[in-house]
Amino acid sequence: MRPDMRVTLIIGGGIAAYKCLDLIRQLRALGVRVTPVLTRAATQFVTPMSVAALAGTQVHQDLFDLKDEAEMGHIQLSRASDLIVVAPATADLMAKMAGGHADDLASTLLLATDKPVLIAPAMNIRMWAHPATRRNLAMLQADGVQVIGPNSGDMACGEYGPGRMSEPAEIVAAIAARGTSGPLSGKRVLVTSGPTHEPIDPVRYIANRSSGAQGTAIASALRDLGAEVIFVTGPATIPAPQGVTLHRIETAREMLATCLAALPVDAAVMAAAVADWHIASDFTQKIKKGPQGIPELKLSENPDILATLCAHDQRPRLVVGFAAETEHVIAHATAKRARKGCDWIVANDVSPATGIMGGHENAVHLITDQGSEDWPRLPKTQVATRLAARIAQALA
Ligand code: CTP
Numbered sequence: 001m002r003p004d005m006r007v008t009l010i011i012g013g014g015i016a017a018y019k020c021l022d023l024i025r026q027l028r029a030l031g032v033r034v035t036p037v038l039t040r041a042a043t044q045f046v047t048p049m050s051v052a053a054l055a056g057t058q059v060h061q062d063l064f065d066l067k068d069e070a071e072m073g074h075i076q077l078s079r080a081s082d083l084i085v086v087a088p089a090t091a092d093l094m095a096k097m098a099g100g101h102a103d104d105l106a107s108t109l110l111l112a113t114d115k116p117v118l119i120a121p122a123m124n125i126r127m128w129a130h131p132a133t134r135r136n137l138a139m140l141q142a143d144g145v146q147v148i149g150p151n152s153g154d155m156a157c158g159e160y161g162p163g164r165m166s167e168p169a170e171i172v173a174a175i176a177a178r179g180t181s182g183p184l185s186g187k188r189v190l191v192t193s194g195p196t197h198e199p200i201d202p203v204r205y206i207a208n209r210s211s212g213a214q215g216t217a218i219a220s221a222l223r224d225l226g227a228e229v230i231f232v233t234g235p236a237t238i239p240a241p242q243g244v245t246l247h248r249i250e251t252a253r254e255m256l257a258t259c260l261a262a263l264p265v266d267a268a269v270m271a272a273a274v275a276d277w278h279i280a281s282d283f284t285q286k287i288k289k290g291p292q293g294i295p296e297l298k299l300s301e302n303p304d305i306l307a308t309l310c311a312h313d314q315r316p317r318l319v320v321g322f323a324a325e326t327e328h329v330i331a332h333a334t335a336k337r338a339r340k341g342c343d344w345i346v347a348n349d350v351s352p353a354t355g356i357m358g359g360h361e362n363a364v365h366l367i368t369d370q371g372s373e374d375w376p377r378l379p380k381t382q383v384a385t386r387l388a389a390r391i392a393q394a395l396a
Contacts, residue, residue: 006033007175008081010106011051013041015156016088016122016165021046023087023168024054026242030172035077036060039093039106062105074105078113083175086110088122088165091133097145098136118146118174122165124157148174169246173228176243182226183392188265189227190316191219191244192272192305194236196252200297201283205250208273209357212236214322215271217384219244222269225392230262234272237358251278252302259305260312267318267391270306271346273357278302310341318394320387323347323367324357333367343394344368346387366390 007027011020024034036051037060048059060077078084086093086106093106097119102108110117119140127133128150141147149166166174177185193215197205212233219231220241229244232255240246247258252274259268277299287295306321321342323333326349333347345367350357363377366387375383 004031004033005175006035006080006082008035008037008077008084008109009055010037010084010086010093010109011039011042011046012086012088012090012093012106012122013039013044014088014090014122014165015045017042017045019165019168020087021050021054023171024051026168026172027175028054028056030176030243032175033057035081037077037106037109039104041090041092060105074109075112077109078115081113081115084110084113084115084117085120085171085175086117087120087171089119090121091123091127091130091136094119094121094133094136094140098139098143116144116146118148118171120148120166120171121150121163123150123163124155125159125161125163128161128163146174169242169244172243173245176223177226177228182224183396184222184388185226187227187267187395188230188262189222189391190230190232190259190262190265190268191215191222192232192255192259192268192270192274193219194234195273196234196255196275196302197250198252198275198278198302199250199283200279201285201287203286206275206277206279207235208275210234210236210273211358212238212240213358213360214362214380214383215269216241217381218269218271218387221381221384221388222391225388230265232258232262232272251275252305253278256303256305256308259309263309263312263314263316265316266395267320268309268316269320269387269391270309270342271322272305273324274302274305276302304340306342307340318343318391320344320346320391324350326351330365330367330372333365334372337367346383347372 011017034055036055052059096107102111151164152162153164194212195208195210197207199205219229223229223243231244232247249255280298280300319342323336323345325332329349333345337345347365362380362383364375366373
């Protein structure tokens with residue numbers, strides 16, 4: 001995402017308006033300048049004070065505000081934006097947009113703008129399903145408005161179904177994907193990260209020492225080059241990056257299903273430390289100590305996510321695997337590249353003495369069809385930047 005991007009955020013009058021406070025926070029954390037516009041109904045759900053405090057700027061509300069019109073009229077608001085985002089886009093706001101109404105600041109701005117518009121609808125499921133809303137939606141899409149969501153789930157009105165506004169991170173990801181002029185803009189990249197947890201019984205699991213630091217850094221670097229990043233992570237110890245579409249999973253089998261559902265993608269970077277095995281038996285209750293003695297745990301092999309993607313008929317154009325080795329790093333990684341059918345392998349020595357697993361630095365070898373390149377020991381963020389640049393070159 002371009003760090004100086006300017007977004008005008010129109011907050012509509014729905015209960016989901018509260019999520020906009022977090023949306024503003026996440027956008028500002030990425031360096032985006034947010035200019036908030038509140039409809040009259042929105043002020044019933046969030047206060048102009050909290051919105052202004054988070055945005056770090058004045059809130060615009062009134063079409064006929066003399067001070068605003070002198071300093072920052074509705075035309076100027078449009079001119080000073082790279083993108084207009086409407087969240088939540090209520091049924092009423094969508095109807096106004098589709099009908100070309102201009103009876104308040106938000107609708108006038110939307111009618112006057114020549115900038116791209118992204119809306120995040122949120123409403124009761126029956127309002128969403130109503131033929132009038134379907135017509136308005138079709139009209140807005142035909143006018144070139146980008147629509148994100150709504151998601152399905154429990155609604156504030158007590159019903160269940162489509163109508164929940166997309167989560168702030170999803171909206172940020174959609175903004176990041178369209179608001180960048182980087183070399184990866186328009187490209188979708190899948191990144192896996194972190195460990196997987198394989199349950200032994202309802203309270204115990206098998207895990208590994210992966211922190212998720214390298215995968216997270218790669219996802220951020222790809223996002224910064226403009227890619228739409230689908231980030232599938234196991235229970236990592238460091239926070240997930242912002243501005244990506246986030247999927248949290250626990251087991252290898254869940255990770256596989258989530259990766260397959262993300263296809264098609266242009267590239268996949270499989271940085272996760274996937275457990276090779278899961279427990280074969282299905283212990284639905286906690287295993288107890290007792291006269292039956294020490295339990296024997298039978299293991300069963302997990303699916304190989306990387307190999308599955310490489311053999312898939314929607315195989316990404318570029319598939320990058322990792323190889324975590326403790327000896328014969330290059331030889332093992334070269335064999336792994338051939339065995340799994342991926343294009344590149346990022347190989348690293350994860351022996352405890354290197355401090356790489358769970359640490360901040362990484363020393364990697366990039367194995368391609370041209371052989372092996374040795375990269376210097378670098379912070380994981382710099383390894384990520386170099387790798388993202390190589391991915392951009394390969395997809396150009
Ligand atoms: N990987 C995967 N699915 C698995 C195991 C690994 O997708 N079930 C991926 C990892 O994300 C990584 C690559 O395969 O990109 C290699 O992982 P690694 O743990 O080094 O190799 P393994 O395949 O597990 O082989 P081994 O443990 O024998 O070294």
